[in-house]
Amino acid sequence: MKDISERKQAEIRLRRFWDLPLVGMAISSPARRFIEVNLKLADMFGYTTQELVGMTWVELTHPEDVDRNIQLLEEVIAGKSDQYELDKRFIRRDGTLLYTHIAAHCVRDTNGAVDYMVLLIQDVTETKQADQKLQKIKNLLSETEIIGHVGGWELNIDTKEQTWTEEIYRIHELDLTYQPTVEEGINFYMPSSRPIIEKAVQRAIENGDSFNEELEIITAKG
Numbered sequence: 001m002k003d004i005s006e007r008k009q010a011e012i013r014l015r016r017f018w019d020l021p022l023v024g025m026a027i028s029s030p031a032r033r034f035i036e037v038n039l040k041l042a043d044m045f046g047y048t049t050q051e052l053v054g055m056t057w058v059e060l061t062h063p064e065d066v067d068r069n070i071q072l073l074e075e076v077i078a079g080k081s082d083q084y085e086l087d088k089r090f091i092r093r094d095g096t097l098l099y100t101h102i103a104a105h106c107v108r109d110t111n112g113a114v115d116y117m118v119l120l121i122q123d124v125t126e127t128k129q130a131d132q133k134l135q136k137i138k139n140l141l142s143e144t145e146i147i148g149h150v151g152g153w154e155l156n157i158d159t160k161e162q163t164w165t166e167e168i169y170r171i172h173e174l175d176l177t178y179q180p181t182v183e184e185g186i187n188f189y190m191p192s193s194r195p196i197i198e199k200a201v202q203r204a205i206e207n208g209d210s211f212n213e214e215l216e217i218i219t220a221k222g
Contacts, residue, residue: 024100024121030077030114032056032070044100044123046093057119062089062097069102076106077114087124099128142166155182157205173219190216 024041028034033056042049045060058066065088072084083105090098103120142165151167162180169176172188182201189197193215200211 024119024123026052026057026119026121028057028117028119030073030117032058032073035116041121044092044098044121045090057090060090062091065089072104073117076104076117079112082106082108097125098123099125153180153185155201155205171219172217173221188217188219190218193217 022040024044025038026034026041027036033054034052037049037052039049042052045052047055057069061069069086069088072086075081076084083103085101085103087099087101090100092098101122101124103122105118106114107116107118109115149167149171151169151171152165153168154163155161156163160182162182162185164180166176169178186194186197186201196213197215200209200213203209204211
């Protein structure tokens with residue numbers, strides 16, 4: 001009687017969590033078919049809960065992401081694991097892409113076979129689109145550097161770690177695996193230029209002063 005009561009309470013807690021509009025949730029069969037979905041997931045896909053039940057997640061998955069998901073599910077069915085996580089794209093009802101992070105966990109029957117899968121599906125579309133936009137900006141800046149032969153570098157004042165753009169590596173005739181330090185960076189400057197850049201960098205660190213200097217360097221290849 002106690003076990004039944006505890007199980008009932010667990011089911012009530014799960015149902016309360018299921019109904020919260022926090023994350024998409026679904027129960028799917030080993031045959032990849034939705035058995036039950038919550039309202040949040042239906043809203044994410046642009047369908048009703050009734051429409052989604054009976055559909056397979058393969059139908060909604062971006063074609064390029066299907067094989068990887070099937071592979072992970074088959075590993076669970078084969079008993080190699082009980083859960084998996086992956087990032088993948090779905091296609092909404094209106095044809096737009098839905099970027100998601102999925103955490104899947106299996107529930108097995110008394111024989112050890114997969115009875116059903118519990119899926120937590122988080123919408124990460126905004127984050128993904130922001131990352132893509134940032135990457136486009138980085139690509140544009142890189143192309144602009146190449147065209148204008150203008151590079152850039154950044155100095156972490158606390159760690160003294162330097163970060164160079166690809167054009168700075170090209171200007172110095174160095175491989176991209178080179179890890180620059182402040183001292184080594186200054187050593188590329190001609191002896192007559194070193195005091196100028198050293199003082200300019202020091203003023204920038206201490207007072208936040210900007211500087212604009214025309215200086216000469218000797219590249220790694222001389």
